[in-house]
Amino acid sequence: MQGLHLTADLRQCxxxxxxxxxxxxxxxxxxxxVDDAGLQAVAQLFHTFPATAQGPGGVxxxxxxxxxxxxxxTWPETGAVTLDVYVCNFGGDHSAKAHALLNTLLALFQPAHYQQKELLRGLV
Structure with a gap:
């Protein structure tokens, strides 16, 4: 169950x-x-939330x-995004692919400010 969990909180995208x-x-x-990073998508779900008094709904x-x-x-009313990338490293080390995926998304959203965290998971 060893893996790498990357998170990023983006502001002013x-x-x-x-x-x-x-x-x-x-x-x-x-x-x-995901494909560009060399990871394998097996399913997907994309949802847009309804608009509110503050503006359009996020995704x-x-x-x-x-x-x-x-x-x-996403939080369009504040230009904020949170990213969560988790890879298991049981069959091989996918850490570099996880970092590549996160970096691609950071470039896509172009945040003025962001905070990134990294957590190694499953270490005994």
Whole structure:
């Protein structure tokens, strides 16, 4: 169960605003980024939340990986995004692929500020 869990909290994203509100568009970028990183998508779910008094609804994009998962959550009213990349390293070390995936998404969203964390999981 050894794995690597990467998270990033993004603020003031300078990307095309549609990426924060269009689940299908964001999902396509996520699937392509997974493929480009050399990871294997096995399922996906993309959901746009309804608009509120604060503005358009955000998006949750989840790509289930053979290696584990990618989750992206957007808050268009504040230009914020959270990223969650988790890979299991049971059959091989996928850490470099996880970092590549996270870096691709950081470049896509173009945050003015972000905080990134890394957690090694399953160590006994």
């Amino acid at each position: 300078g990307c095309d605003a549609a990426l924060l509100t269009d689940a299908i568009r964001l999902g396509a970028h996520c699937v392509q980024a 949750t994009a989840t790509v289930l990986l053979a290696e584990s998962h990618l989750c992206v959550h």
